[in-house]
Amino acid sequence: MSNWSIAGTLNVVPAAQRTDLVAEPVAKALAAISEPVGLAEIDPGLADTAEFCAAYSSPLSASANCVVVAGKRGGEVRYAAALVLATTRADVNNVIRRRLDVRKASFAPMAEATELTGMEYGGITPIGLPEGWPILVDKAVADSPELVIGSGIRGSKLLVTGALLASLPGAEVIEGLAN
Template sequence: MRNWTIAGILSVEPAAKRTELLAEPVAKALAALGDPEAGVVEIDPELADTAAFCAAYSSPMSASANCVVVAGKRAGEVRYAAALVLATTRADVNGVIKRRLDVRKASFAAMDEAVELTGMAYGGITPVGLPAAWPILVDQAVADSPELVIGSGIRGSKLLVTGALLAGLPGAEVIEGLAKPVA
């Protein structure tokens, strides 16, 4: 198994061997991908938010990617997408994402709606295992990253993956400028 340098003080195990640490849609999606090289680490669910996770487990913030669910309406139809950006940046929801969804206004999906539609826990939503019809918008910096920490679908663990794995997910679109630096 790969030596994940971003794991900080955590012990990494192969995700395929610890599926109880993954939300069901995440475990199914990894299996459908042929169980790619992905690691999983068990964490305190109270430390699932990115800043708390990085501080508690000595994992670099620059190696964390956040997945946000965005919704917009066009002609009465709600359109969803997931956006994956580095934790040190923010998704350009009202620029790039709004144009990509071809909607008048885009915003973060409501928490209960995101949880229901993804089958994942809020604060653990990940691009792996999302509904097949959703585009997965991946910032170029995420795609270029050799190692990343992302959600696992639950708050009690994190996945360790490569940017190449994320860029290769079904429905993934790598977009330059999807994220903006935090002001």
């Protein structure tokens, strides 16, 4: 699994070999994925994207961040995950708000996001999210040949293709999701 050009100094193994290094919902979801997924153990203190990229010589342009967004409509809270390149920002106030069909959308509070996903803050990933959640994938992410994403915990990262992320259950590729 060392054929990931974005791996920098990471020691990458097949994710299926080290499910002990991912959150439980991620491990369950990985079992259903046939495409190769790499996994690298990292220092949990270096999980934040900029620190991770600097410490492990992985290009910032090959990192994708997953954020949990919430909005209300008729008393019902609607959640979605948005996946954007680390060099961009998710357009929560326009694109995501319209997609969720809510008056106001914002990042879900940390405690809510971690409780609902079963993942650690700073490690939330689109693989293994609650069933029924839309996964909004920026077109630039979907078009990326290789990406580093969270693993559900802060102590590891997953290496995937944009095509894999675009094929996840509930995934929708959206042009202009990020700016």
